[in-house]
Amino acid sequence: MTVNIAMWSGPRNISTAMMYSFGNRPDCFAWDEPFYAFSLKVHGNDHPMRDEIIAANESDWDRLVARCLGPAPDGKQVFYQKHMTHHMLKGFDRGWILGLTNAFLIRRPERVLASYAQKWAEVSLRDIGFVEQAEIFDRVADHLGQAPAVIDADDVLADPRRTLEQLCAACGISFDDHMLAWPKGPKPFDGVWAPHWYNAVWESTGFAPPKDRRLALDGALAKIAEAAQPYYERLRQYKL
Numbered sequence: 001m002t003v004n005i006a007m008w009s010g011p012r013n014i015s016t017a018m019m020y021s022f023g024n025r026p027d028c029f030a031w032d033e034p035f036y037a038f039s040l041k042v043h044g045n046d047h048p049m050r051d052e053i054i055a056a057n058e059s060d061w062d063r064l065v066a067r068c069l070g071p072a073p074d075g076k077q078v079f080y081q082k083h084m085t086h087h088m089l090k091g092f093d094r095g096w097i098l099g100l101t102n103a104f105l106i107r108r109p110e111r112v113l114a115s116y117a118q119k120w121a122e123v124s125l126r127d128i129g130f131v132e133q134a135e136i137f138d139r140v141a142d143h144l145g146q147a148p149a150v151i152d153a154d155d156v157l158a159d160p161r162r163t164l165e166q167l168c169a170a171c172g173i174s175f176d177d178h179m180l181a182w183p184k185g186p187k188p189f190d191g192v193w194a195p196h197w198y199n200a201v202w203e204s205t206g207f208a209p210p211k212d213r214r215l216a217l218d219g220a221l222a223k224i225a226e227a228a229q230p231y232y233e234r235l236r237q238y239k240l
Contacts, residue, residue: 002072004079005171006097008136009105010129012115014153015082016201018105021164022080023189024182029076032191034064035087042089048196056192065096078173085129085136094139101171102140104133106235107153109228110215117221119197125224130231137235147238155239157210166240181206 005022009015016032023030037057040050047053058064072079081100088094112128125131140148149170155163160180168175184205186194194202217225 002077002079003171003173004069004072004081004100005173006068006081006083006100006102007105008083008085008102008133010085010107010112010133011127012112012119013105013107014156014207015084015105016198017204017207018156019080019082019189020182020187020201020204021160021179021207022078023187024178025078025176026178027076027176028078028080029072029074030080030082030187030189032082032189032194033084033087034058034068034081035061035083036191036193038064039084039087039089047193049193053191053193061092069096069099085132086126088132088136094136097136098140098143102136103149103151103167103171104137104235105151105153105156106133106232106239109225109232110217111153112228113217113221113225114215123221123224125227128224128228130228134231134234150235150239152236152239154210157207160207163240170240 007015007018009018019030019032022028037054037059038061039045040047041054041059058067068081109128109130113123116123116128137148137150149167151163151167161175164179165175168179182205185202186198190198
């Protein structure tokens with residue numbers, strides 16, 4: 001029986017490294033941002049490689065949902081889905097999410113924004129997905145009657161083995177040492193957008209130690225970080 005793990009994260013949050021960690025398991029099939037093309041097509045975002053992403057990926061909501069809930073391709077036992085929370089657009093029923101094993105990857109807002117601002121000239125609270133992440137978390141927690149698995153990026157980087165062991169246990173699968181390292185370079189499960197976004201993670205072979213430094217954000221980014229902080233703190237109290 002397949003364990004379908006949905007990892008809910010915003011952008012710039014070691015989410016690709018987490019996908020590489022799971023994708024390196026021999027028993028796992030990894031899927032990179034299933035709803036990216038859907039979000040671009042419906043929301044109309046002007047992202048790099050927009051036309052190529054829409055052309056190369058499924059963008060029908062119902063078909064995407066069916067695949068998320070279905071068995072892992074290639075007969076794998078773990079179906080890891082790297083989901084961006086802000087791809088879950090308003091007006092589309094999220095009830096199907098309750099059929100998955102859901103986990104939540106959080107990161108301090110100032111770290112997310114400092115990284116995001118290196119790639120984008122403009123940013124809003126919606127762009128970084130904190131509100132949607134909290135909405136999805138609340139819905140899953142209400143359904144389960146308890147908090148689903150939450151991991152903090154800082155904990156993953158500081159102690160990958162311990163954090164991933166806890167995450168796997170919470171998701172009902174065994175830990176695998178293959179999750180601690182992966183080969184350098186592109187991966188067969190990378191999205192078509194990878195050449196634009198994944199240059200740094202392509203150089204990695206595992207989780208890098210955390211950077212212990214304070215980040216000074218300018219006025220606009222500081223205000224967004226302040227707005228995102230309560231959502232981060234709400235999930236952080238449940239972290240493994």
